[in-house]
Amino acid sequence: MIILVCSKISQASIHASLGKPEYSYYFLLKEFLPALERVAQVVVLDSVADVDRLYHQYTEAGEVVVFLSVSPPHQTPVGLDCPTLCLFAWEFDSLPDQPWDGEPRNDWRYVFRHIAGAICTSRETQQLVERAAPGFPVAAIPAPVWNHYAHLTEADGHLPLLDARYFSFTGYLIDSAILGLSADGLVPETEHLAPENTPQNYPERADHGLPRRAPNFWALSKKRYQEWRNELALPRAPRGSTEPLSQPDAGVVAPVQPAVPAGVLFTETPLNLQVTGVVYTTLLNPADSRKNWTEILAAFCWAFKDDAEATMVVKMTHYDLEYYRIVLITLLSRLSPFKCRVLVVHGFLEEGQYQELIKATSYYVNASSGEGLCLPLMEFLSAGCPALAPTHTAMADYIQDSLAFTVDCSREPFCWPHDPSGIYVTHRHRLNWASLVAAFRESFRVAREEPERYRAMSKSAYAQLQGFASQDQVARQLSGFIQALDSTRVPDEQQGKA
CATH class of the missing domain: 3.40.50 (Rossmann fold)
Known part of the structure; x- marks a missing residue:
């Protein structure tokens, strides 16, 4: 045949x-x-x-x-x-x-x-x-997907990693640690801000404790940003510059650097990025309204406002950084201050880099309103990485309590995504945001305090995906x-x- x-x-x-x-x-x-x-x-x-x-x-x-x-x-x-x-x-x-x-x-x-x-x-x-x-x-x-990623763990599962580990990437990176939103309350140098826009002029809202308006955090803390770059030993292009950083040797044509917005790191060569503690990862398309990426970040930062040992890695799957950059930085500004770390990676991960990210991850996060399958979630589970995820649509076929901290949802009217009329003729699953916050906190506690329970979840993830999605x-x-x-x-x- x-x-x-x-x-x-x-x-x-x-x-x-x-x-x-x-x-x-x-x-x-x-x-x-x-x-x-x-x-x-x-x-x-x-x-x-x-x-x-x-x-x-x-x-x-x-x-x-x-x-x-x-x-x-x-x-x-x-x-x-x-x-x-x-x-x-x-x-x-x-x-x-x-x-x-x-x-x-x-x-x-x-x-x-x-x-x-x-x-x-x-x-x-x-x-x-x-x-x-x-x-x-x-x-x-x-x-x-199971065969492709099962070699990243053992059949008996693995204990949670809390020490420093690394994954590499090429492309753009936004790191909350250098945006003036870090744990020690450091904010950008105010020389870039108009006096009326300085953070102290924004009173707190009594209902949620969030700023009434997002302060202008586009300007970086120069000192923190420079120290971070020096540690990585990476070249950088000045904001808006397309010129090479140094004079190239005679006869050598230097590649043109893209314009890099403020607050964004760009690297053309693989960069080893260090993460520590409990690391959560999600891969998503920011243009896909199903994925609830702003809700994921809000729940993560709210759950770990006071814990520097929690890191969220968001691998954005989109061709245009500018599609979501301003929304992202505005969101992080409104959530600040927080001690946890948010890393947003924009670029294509080669297979080896993707597997490094899987191995560095403690939990995969899905908070979608619906999934036809969710390949990344299945891939991380195949490697013995437990998850935070709902149990609806395609995920109902393989998500269970033994391998995931389940997130509550409820049905709400919606339209078929390619129907130009936009008429509500079907349903999607509305995220229970408080349930996601609770799942973050409980999963963090388990990774820190119950390593054997974590290992059991890792073992269950490996076995469930073997029976569900192996090549055989x-x-x-x-x-x-x-x-x-x-x-x-x-x-x-x-x-x-x-």
Whole structure:
């Protein structure tokens, strides 16, 4: 058997596509490939336009061929000669069942009538498809991430690390420790502030203890910032400068430095960043409203206002730093002062760097209103890293109390994200912010005071993901599902080209 696969985002375009719609399907395909290759010969295509040509070429040679479109149903091609399967993730409790913008595929039932089958990544979505299209072949199969990360821990789990450890990255970094928001109450030198904007002129609100207005913290503490850079021994470009830091040797063309905003470190070479104590990590797209990233940071800083041994690492998955930078620094300013540390990393992590981050992390944090799968959460769990996470949507398939501090949520009306009408026809899961704060505090206590309980959670995470998302497990499910299909049959509706 030959499986043709194609995704909208490719290896060549992923760096420029981070944060854009459907960028995560590249990673979904990447994780599925090892299991697919155990089932059949896999041919990765750059364009859907090649599908039917290769289909006829291989079938004439006696091969059984199917096409796996790694994309949401409304972007899955219909009317191909090649039997088509759709691999997709979904995080709502209803499926789009109306066409709009002159595109019949926006009604997913139309797509299901025109293709051979579908693979979704959660049991909840499988049940939705079965109700929407009775008799349509559909399976719930997760991405097989366990094998890729299981070597980072032992089967018996690991004790929490509290000493100094490191991970490396290349790109932009925002560190709360140098923003004038640090534990000792240091604020930026006020020579950069107008007198009326100095922090003492902002009275505290009696209800929450937060500043009435965020003080202007764009200016850095020069002394703290310079000491931090000297410790890292990194070159830096002056604010707004695109000139090299020193005169290059004759005949050598120096690379152009990007303009670096105030409060941001930029490094073109890998930087080893030290973290200590209990380290929480989350990976998210700041443009994705589901992820609740501002709520995560607010809960973290509120929970650990008085504890310097708590660090939050936020790996932002977006192509534009300016999309969220001002929002981020404003938020940190309003939450200050706090003793905990917030590190925001903006840049593409190579695989080795990503694994270093996993090993340096005590807990992975998810506070999403819905997930089609959440690959990072599964990857950290596979490496024996416990989590803070809800138990709804796809996460309900693998999150349990034995491996996570669960976060409460409640359903609220919402719209399908690609529906231009914005009509509330489905639900998302609204975060209980106080529950997230409590999960932060309890997880911190466990890491510090109950190392054996932490080890048990690490062991449970490793074992749960092995049984749920190993390549052996997923390959068996894929093989059973695909082999059960009559791959030589094209649905009746597919005969009419669309």
